Amino acid sequence: MLEIKNNTNKYQIIDFTWPNGYYSDGLHAGLRKVKKDMGWIYSEIPAQAAGTYTTNQFQAAPTKLTKQTINQDHQLQAIIMNSAIANSCTGHQGELDALATQKLTAAKLGISPELVGVASTGLIGENLPMDIIKNGINQLELTDNTNVTSAVLTTDKHTKTISVQLNIDDKIVTISGFCKGSGMIHPKMATMLGFVMTDANIQDGLLQQILNTEVDSTFNQITVDGDTSTNDMVVTMANGMANNQELTTDSQDYPKFVSAFHEVLSQLAQDIAEDGEGSTKLVEVNVHNAASHSDGQKVAKAIVGSNLVKSAIFGEDPNWGRIVAAIGQTDATVDIEHTFIWLNGLSLVEDSHAADYSEEEMKQSLSNNKITIDVDLNSGSESGQAWGCDLTYNYVRINATYKS
CATH class of the missing domain: 3.60.70.12 (L-amino peptidase D-ALA esterase/amidase)
Structure with missing residues (x-):
C-alpha cells in the first residue's frame, strides 16, 4: 500500500x-x-x-x-x-x-x-x-x-x-x-x-x-x-x-x-x-511560467500532440526544434527569446538556443520508457500538463487492419 x-x-x-x-x-x-x-x-x-x-x-x-x-x-x-x-x-x-x-x-x-x-x-x-x-x-x-x-x-x-x-x-x-x-x-x-x-x-x-x-x-x-x-x-x-x-x-x-x-x-x-496503440514510451509534458493556465494546458497538449515530436521520441532523436515549432504553433504568450526546455531533467534549450548538452547522454535518456519534457515559457506564473506517447510503425499496422 x-x-x-x-x-x-x-x-x-x-x-x-x-x-x-x-x-x-x-x-x-x-x-x-x-x-x-x-x-x-x-x-x-x-x-x-x-x-x-x-x-x-x-x-x-x-x-x-x-x-x-x-x-x-x-x-x-x-x-x-x-x-x-x-x-x-x-x-x-x-x-x-x-x-x-x-x-x-x-x-x-x-x-x-x-x-x-x-x-x-x-x-x-x-x-x-x-x-x-x-x-x-x-x-x-x-x-x-x-x-x-x-x-x-x-x-x-x-x-x-x-x-x-x-x-x-x-x-x-x-x-x-x-x-x-x-x-x-x-x-x-x-x-x-x-x-x-x-x-x-x-x-x-x-x-x-x-x-x-x-x-x-x-x-x-x-x-x-x-x-x-x-x-x-x-x-x-x-x-x-x-x-x-x-x-x-x-x-x-x-x-x-x-x-x-x-x-x-x-x-x-x-x-x-x-498504452497508446503501438506505443513504446509514455510522454509527459510540464509547462512552467505560462501567462495563464489555459496557455500552459494549450502548449502542453500541442507538444504531446505533434506527430513530429512523437516520431522523434520514438526514434530517440533529441530534435528540440520540433518541440519549439509545436509551441510556436499555438497562440499562447511566449517569450520567444527566453524559452527553456529540459528532457528528462537534462537541459536541451536555454534562452531559445541549443544548450551545451551531450548528444550521447541525451539519446541514452530517450531510451527510457517514460519521457518527461519540461518547458519554461518565461511569461507568467501559471502551469500546464499533458500526456501522450510516441508514434511508431506498429500504430499504422494496428489501424490498417482494425476491421479485418
Missing part, C-alpha cells in the same frame, strides 16, 4: 477493489472471437451519477441515451457495456437497440430502465446482434470479480484500474476507477470509456461539478493520435454507502476528496496515454 500526500490531503492507493455496495461481472458473450466483450457494474441502491461525453458530432446511440438518462434525475444504479460493436451511425435502429439493451438489463436486475446507463465501443456502422446481447445479459451475474475491467478493452494491451481510500468523518471512503482507451485518443474526449465508482455521500449536483473540473485537467489533457471517436464517455457514481456526513464544498474534507478523485482520473488518463 502506497501513501500519497498532497499538501495536507492524505489518501492511499490500494489494490483494486469495489467500494461498498458495488458488484460487477464480465464475460465473453460472442460479439468477439475470443476476448471478453460484455460486462456491467451495479450498485445495491440508486447512486448519484454524473457524466461527460464525446464532442464528436456523430455521437453514438448508447452515448446519447446515457447522457439523457443521467440528465433526467442524475441517478444510475447500473451500467451495461460491450467492447465489440459501437452502435454508432446506425440510425433509428441503433437507438432502438440501445433502448432494448437498457430495458433488458433493467429487467434482469429488477430495477427501472431510467437507472441503467449503456456504454459501447468497437466498430462503427454495424448494428448490434441483439440475440447475442440478450444472451450475454442473461449470463451476467452480480459478483465481486473484476472481469468487467477487461471486458471493456479493445486494442488495449492491459486493464487500467485504480482504487484510492481516504478517511472522511472517521469513515473509510473508497474511489475506484477503470477505463479503456488506446487509439483515437485526443483532448475533449476520445475513444475511451471511463467509469469511477465511490461509496462517498455527496451533495446532490456536486458530483457533476467535480467530474467536469477533473476531466478537463486529466482525460482532456491526453492525446495519442489526434482523433476523437463517437462513443466516448466518463461516468461516475456515488452511492453514499460509506455513511459519511454529506460532502459539500464547505466540508472540511472536501479538498481531500477532490484530491483523491483527481488522483484516480489522472492515473487512468496516464495509463491510456502509456
Whole structure:
C-alpha cells in the first residue's frame, strides 16, 4: 500500500477493489472471437451519477441515451457495456437497440430502465446482434470479480484500474476507477470509456461539478493520435454507502476528496496515454511560467500532440526544434527569446538556443520508457500538463487492419 500526500490531503492507493455496495461481472458473450466483450457494474441502491461525453458530432446511440438518462434525475444504479460493436451511425435502429439493451438489463436486475446507463465501443456502422446481447445479459451475474475491467478493452494491451481510500468523518471512503482507451485518443474526449465508482455521500449536483473540473485537467489533457471517436464517455457514481456526513464544498474534507478523485482520473488518463496503440514510451509534458493556465494546458497538449515530436521520441532523436515549432504553433504568450526546455531533467534549450548538452547522454535518456519534457515559457506564473506517447510503425499496422 502506497501513501500519497498532497499538501495536507492524505489518501492511499490500494489494490483494486469495489467500494461498498458495488458488484460487477464480465464475460465473453460472442460479439468477439475470443476476448471478453460484455460486462456491467451495479450498485445495491440508486447512486448519484454524473457524466461527460464525446464532442464528436456523430455521437453514438448508447452515448446519447446515457447522457439523457443521467440528465433526467442524475441517478444510475447500473451500467451495461460491450467492447465489440459501437452502435454508432446506425440510425433509428441503433437507438432502438440501445433502448432494448437498457430495458433488458433493467429487467434482469429488477430495477427501472431510467437507472441503467449503456456504454459501447468497437466498430462503427454495424448494428448490434441483439440475440447475442440478450444472451450475454442473461449470463451476467452480480459478483465481486473484476472481469468487467477487461471486458471493456479493445486494442488495449492491459486493464487500467485504480482504487484510492481516504478517511472522511472517521469513515473509510473508497474511489475506484477503470477505463479503456488506446487509439483515437485526443483532448475533449476520445475513444475511451471511463467509469469511477465511490461509496462517498455527496451533495446532490456536486458530483457533476467535480467530474467536469477533473476531466478537463486529466482525460482532456491526453492525446495519442489526434482523433476523437463517437462513443466516448466518463461516468461516475456515488452511492453514499460509506455513511459519511454529506460532502459539500464547505466540508472540511472536501479538498481531500477532490484530491483523491483527481488522483484516480489522472492515473487512468496516464495509463491510456502509456498504452497508446503501438506505443513504446509514455510522454509527459510540464509547462512552467505560462501567462495563464489555459496557455500552459494549450502548449502542453500541442507538444504531446505533434506527430513530429512523437516520431522523434520514438526514434530517440533529441530534435528540440520540433518541440519549439509545436509551441510556436499555438497562440499562447511566449517569450520567444527566453524559452527553456529540459528532457528528462537534462537541459536541451536555454534562452531559445541549443544548450551545451551531450548528444550521447541525451539519446541514452530517450531510451527510457517514460519521457518527461519540461518547458519554461518565461511569461507568467501559471502551469500546464499533458500526456501522450510516441508514434511508431506498429500504430499504422494496428489501424490498417482494425476491421479485418
